[in-house]
Amino acid sequence: MNWLIAILQTTLFVVLAPLLAGWLKWCKCHLQNRKAPSLLQPYRDLIKLTKKQPVVSEQASWLFIKAPYIIFSATVLAATVVPLIAVDLPTSASADVIVMVGFFAFARFFLALAGLDVGTAFGGMGSSREMTISSLAEPAMLMAVFTLTMTASTTNLSGAIAHVLHEGLVLRPSFVFALFALILVAIAETGRVPVDNPATHLELTMIHEAMILEFSGRHLALIEWASQLKLMLYGVLIANIFFPWGIAESFGASALGYGLLAILGKLMLLAVFLAIAETLVAKMRLFRVQEYLSFAYLLGLLGMLSHIILEASR
């Protein structure tokens, strides 16, 4: 039964990810006085792409063809770790938050290799930039997450969220810092404005798009889907770690339904904030990103220190 719910939760994750992307685009279009596509447009795009015949470069090796599957699987595995509608599911014990970061690293490793595989300048540029940004983002992310895990004294995400839930509404300075750090990291890692712009293909600025330039058909669909999944993952992380209220602690139908509604509401709200931020802020120069990420790291560090100095039990 528990395993069934765990599988259901993962499926929900995978299925809902394009919807979140659609909603984000919808909000952004309305904010920018443009006509918005339907909320279901990302699904239509994915279906269209899977039906097309993929074109693969003559230079590409087996790694290029297998990479989309590896990237997608790794991201799905990361999704199994993060509690979406319920805590204390059996899958969440098989891997903790460090393993989740490891899954992201796994997906990124293959994405960067696939970018280098076709032997064009664009692919190499994208890989190089992606690895740079992620290697700065990863410590900041872990700093933010460690603040949480030290408060809950567990690195198991489900356990940590349950801990926050039972503590009730306590204003912790460390959590405020960690929240902001995690938001900054999430923006960088999912390739949103101001770090990367998912809407352009301008060679001077693109990062993620440069790596996947050579992908087409179902390969592209998988990679797009994986990045939508990653966006949703970070959204759920922020929503459920810092505002866990509403998540199901028992596996009754009503509790689960309530949990689903709660997370949908939280994600919709977060997406609105992201859309506003993307409308207001312009993209940064590439070499400003390090300052942005070191600021995120600093926030994470401050969160950690304020936990140690102000909040720890002794």
Added chain:
Amino acid sequence: MILLSAYSAVLLSFASGLLALLMNQRLMLLAISQAAFKKFNSGGGRFQTWLTGQLGEQQFPVFLKQAVFALLGLSGLFAVIAGLAVLLSKGVITDQIPLGLPWLPWHIRFDGLSGFFYLIIGIAVCAVSLYGPGYVSSYQENQHPFAALGLFTGLFVAGMLLVLLADDAFMFMIAWEMMSVASYFLVAFQHENPANRRAAFLYLLMAEVGALAIILAYGVLASFADGFTFDALRESKLSVTWASIAFVLALLGFGMKAGVVPVHVWLPEAHPVAPSHISALMSGVMLKVALYGLIRFSFDLLSEVHWQWGVVLLVLGTVSALGGILYAMMQPNLKRLLAYSSVENIGIIFMVLGLSMIFMANGHPQLAALGFLAALFHAFNHALFKNLLFLGAGILHHQTHELNIDMMGGLIKKMPKTSFLFLIGCMSISSLPLFNGFVSEWLAFQTALQVDVLDNGVLRSLIPVSAAALALTAALAAACFVKVFGLIFLGQARSRNSEKAQEVQDKGMLAAPALLAGLCFLLGIFPGIAIHLINNVAGQLLGQTLPNDSALGWLWLAPVSAEQASYSPPLVLIGALIAGCVSFWYLRRNPATAIRSAATWDCGFGGVSPRMQYSSSAFTMPFRRIFAKVWIIDEQIKKDLQGALDQDVAAVHYQLHIQDHSWPLIYMPIAQGVNTVAKQVGRIQTGNIRTYLGYSFATLLLLLWVIS
């Protein structure tokens, strides 16, 4: 029985060295064996015909080489057996051998810690002996005699094994010197190149300075004890100051061998110039022997561990880890890059060992055991994947005659098997889940996150920062090895040599990395095997095992408690397989959408050439800008101008030199200081016989005065 196999490992490696020496007398040997063979040749079985073939004039040197490596492999096998046996039996075996000076027999002790490092050496030596015959076949006998290579390889391995067996300071130092000097000759093996001779001399110099520091450290201990046996040293009661002096000396000595920043400079010079299978042994195993020395000295011989030492190790380890990987990233030479990456990994091990000391001294032996376990597990993993990568680098050099990453490319299609094995090595060293490197880093993070139990405020904020540095190191390592794999194996060939490269034909050269890659994957999925073994070591040395080594069964890894953290690699693997297969099956079911192959998109300009690809320096350019202060960067761009008023650029020359900060900061001042002192000393050397007679007379008077 266990001790017997441990001894046979040492003797067999000696024997392989001696057999290699006979290579010089191979014609005589051939005559003798042919004569002996004729005498005893009674039956006509298949073995006889095979042997007759081997004893031909042409075939015999090859046969001899194979025999040398077979003996070495047997030595490795015995080392593995001995190590496993002593680990599983949880016993301590002691012995005495009447060698050396008459009143100073060699004391032998074989316990869990020695057994564990025996296991590491055994596996590495087995892999190298599979790999060796194919690799050395490319050396010209008159230029690079196999006798020297084989002799010193045997002595080197025997020396390392003897270090682990030693139970008194004398024998330890003799074995240590044997290891150092034998490896010096291996580094200097290709001595026709002046750069290699320089690297070898630097290595010898630093090895000897390190050995002096170790001798002094033993001396400090021995001055408080009666005798030089480890048993006596264990009993010695030292004040905190003297214990700290001994620790610092040992740290300097063993750190020099292990390659901790800032005493790491010999490592990126010496490792790349040795033959690849020797670099694999040096980088994968010899550094671990230094680590063994430090653990033996600080956890076993020194009666008490102080938390300040832990902090020193933690800080040194953090600096080494970050520095090592940042320098590694900038190297275009593959073997130099791997050598710097060893500095990084040793740094990680030192960090976790420091954590273990801190927890130990603060009265948390269980957490100390966790850190100790993470450190030893990472040492084991590093031995596996670094060996794998160095052997892979050797294959690449053998097939393409290149070590410069910028001259390779596109090899994944030409060398599919090598590239797959190398990929596994890259994934393990980048600590990606499902591989062994990840498990030990995960354990390191778990250790660091237990900081809440400490009372000291400085430690409580220092340790999380070092954990974040560890995260940065891991991410940089991933970037570095994306660069390595991507530039070597993916894209298009950047030189004629790599365009014409072929898969290596020798089966042994592929079998050795395959063995190591298999172990990397196996330990990534079932880390419980290794952790169970190391737990026995921790139980013997720290008197404490992991609190919770198998609370959830063999499927799970839950070092502290199941509530705090758990990781189940087999379940993750199953999940990954399910997700991968479902998406693969679902999307590939329609034959109408089979893959179509077409030319790469070239923006409509035509002609994507290999020179348009990202190079090593291009890939690392963002890092170079962000962390600019870490290196001494010398970047020069020269333009050849031509045409009217020199307006047209005919060609652009780009040069990039990256230098280590430690040279101008530490080594140059020391070298200058030594020179100045030598000059001052030179003043009294007048070259005049009367002055020298005066010196003798003055010395004589002084001595008479001292005596009376």
